Amino acid sequence: MGVKKRFAVIGAGIIGAAVARGLVQKYDGADVTLYEKEDHPAAHQTGHNSGVVHAGLYYEPGSLKALLCRRGVSLLLDFARAHDVAFEECGKVVVATNDVEVERLEGIHARARANGVPDVELLDRDGLLEVEPNAEGVAALHSPHTGIIDYRGLTEALVADFRRSGGRVRFSTEVRKIEQRSGSTGSTAIVHSSVDSQEYEQVITCAGLQADRLAARSGEDKSPSVVPFFGQYFILEPRFNDVVNGLIYPVPDPKYPFLGVHVTRRIDGGLMIGPNAFLSFSREGYKGLGLNVPDSLAVATDPGFWKFAAGNMATAAREIGGVLSIEKFVAEAARYVPALCGADGHRATRGIRAQAMNRDGNLVDDFVIDRARATMFVRNAPSPGATSALAIAEHLIDTAALT
Structure with missing residues (x-):
């Protein structure tokens, strides 16, 4: 028998878990180790998103983000069905409230x-009311197959499947740096963790909020x-659970880098904004x-951030209202779902987005994957990163196989 090929994956969020599982499936008998600094998977972005x-x-059509999203949806739902992970194809409408937004909606x-x-189809006011009787708008875009899922449960299922296939998980093991090594038989990488140092033929990092720091170290x-x-997020009191049938989003405003407040059904039956x-x-x-x-x-010492901040004071002014006042937060959602006016509830645990930013202050919008000999660094995996996770894993594994 030959020597087993050794792989390491850093980070047990949904993308890291999908990569680890994908490696043991592609390389029969491979030795694959998944490192995670916390004592459980999905501890950060994956476990704190909208679902x-x-x-x-x-x-953008043809972009890596677009291609991986469409492939990712198919893979994700197939896996969820096979492993009894809760999901619901509840549908989504993007609501235009004026003629300017209608033009953007057409785009x-x-x-x-x-x-x-x-x-996917465009709806007039009457068509919108048929789909969402409590929504208010002059037009809408309807995506009936947009859905919601238990991402934490799905990641746990990926990790369990990985382990059943012979993979090894090292929780509570923080990776401090990855060292590249060249030898007569090719390049390898040494993973230096809080516990020990191990050598691998290939390392793929999916470190999310710590991606830049791990790369720099x-x-x-x-x-x-x-x-x-x-x-x-603000979870509404239960009496509002049936106000909407699916997801209701505003039309994005190109003046702002972030989407704005939307109404989202939860997989547990609740409703949040x-x-x-x-x-x-x-x-x-x-x-x-x-x-x-x-x-x-x-x-504070990131020059890119200050360039971004200088050009986005209007964004800060728009967003601070919802940070300081729940009433303003609810009022924004009530602009296109008037039945939510005056709704009460409670704040949910916040999510934190790992937003990659260039030195010029521009937000990085697409996936960024860097290569350093035997190591691949996922530097940016923005939304729809969770949706695309299994497709991202395919892409990373196929790219690694070409070297």
């Missing part, structure tokens, strides 16, 4: 069709840097002030 399975409405419709989103470029933005998007003072602080001094100083 939406995106259909691919907004993305989204064209993109959605170019991306192969199934059964491993000798790679600090850019794009991760600037954390938190998203606050959000998220806003505001600078986070911690990469992993999900409660309270979430203040982490090193994380805050990292943002």
Whole structure:
């Protein structure tokens, strides 16, 4: 028998779990280790997102984001069905409230069709009311196959499937750096963790909120840097659970880099609104002030952030209202779902987005994957990263196999 090929995957969020599982499936008998600094999977972005399975409405046709989203939806739902992971194809409407938004909506419709989103259609006011009787708008885009899922449960199922296939998981093991090594038989990589150092033929990092730091500690470029933005969700009291049938989104405004407040059904039957998007003072602080001094100083010394901030004061002004006032947060959602006016409820644990940013202050919109000999670094996996996770895993594994 030959020597087993050894792989390491860093990070047990949904993308890392999908990559680890994909490796043991592709390489029969391979030795694959999944590292995670927490004591459970899906501890960060995966476990704190909206739970939406995106259909691919907004993305530039032909972009990696668009291609992986459409492939990812199919793989994700097939896996969910096979492993009894809760999901619901509840549908989504993007609601236009004026003529300017109608024009933008037509552009989204064209993109959605170019991306192969199934059964997507434009609705007039009456058509919108048939789908969502409590929605208010002059037109809407309907995506009947957009859905919601239990991403935490799905990631746990991926990890369990990985283990059944012979994979090894090392929880509570933080990776400090990855060292590249060249030898007579080719390049390898040494994973230096909080516990020990191990050598592998191939390493794939999916470190999310810590992606830039791990890359920098491993000798790679600090850019794009991760600037954390938190998203606050507000879970409405149960009497509002049946106000909407699916997901209701506003039309994106190109003046702002973030989408704005939307209405989202939860897989547990509840209803929530959000998220806003505001600078986070911690990469992993999900409660309270979430203040982490090193994380805050990292943002303060990032020249790209200050260039971004200078050009986005209007965004900050729009978003701060929902941070400080639940009433303003609800009022924004009630603009297109008037039945929610005055709704009460409670704040959910916030999510934190690992937003990659270039030195010029521009947000990185597509997936970024860097290569350093025997290591691949996933530097940016923005929304729809969770939806696309199994397709991203395929892409990473296929790309690694070419070297």
